[in-house]
Amino acid sequence: MPNTPLPRHPAPALTFPLLGGGTWSLAEQSPDSFTLVVFYRGLHCPVCKSYLQKMVKLRDEYGALGVEVVAVSMDGEARARTSRRDWELADLPLGYDLDAETARRWGLYLSEGIKDGEPERFSEPGLFLVRPDAEVYYAAINSAPWGRPHLASFVKAVKFITENDYPARGELPEGGR
DSSP, X not given: OOOOOOTTSBOOOOEEEBTTSSEEEGGGOOOSSEEEEEEOOOTTOHHHHXXXXXXXXXXXXXXXXXXXXXXXXXXXXXXXXXXXXXXXXXXXXXEOOXXXXXXXXXXXXXXXXXXXXXXXXXXXXXXXXXXXXXXXEEEEEOSSSSOOOOHXXXXXXXXXXXXXXXXXXXXXXXXXX
């Protein structure tokens, strides 16, 4: 079982290259409300394609709530470029070359490729809402491509959180009372 980052605790370090140049680092982010980190499986995943296309459509709504969005996978640069082009991801900040150790620190499940088109190893999806001070607010981790938070509903949840100063929940470590 992966170690899941806990709400109200510091997020693990996260740094990766971005398409278009430069390096993205969680430590350097300064959103008004949150950073929304979307870990996706990679180019081989049609569910990821649909999910990220929905994110592109909702990005302005998230932005209006002070949320900066980034997506990253273990794919290399060429596969990430193909995803951006073929999936029509516009200017969604898209990272690549996430390493397995970082994926594990974020509690992501790792899978071995089992069919043509899948990389040898890739991370399963995860979605994290991180406060400006790099403290985890919310974590959703999946062991398969299904069951991720519904992005349109999640916009409403973030609006509720920010308007009501709703506290993060799930902060107790395993076995905590």
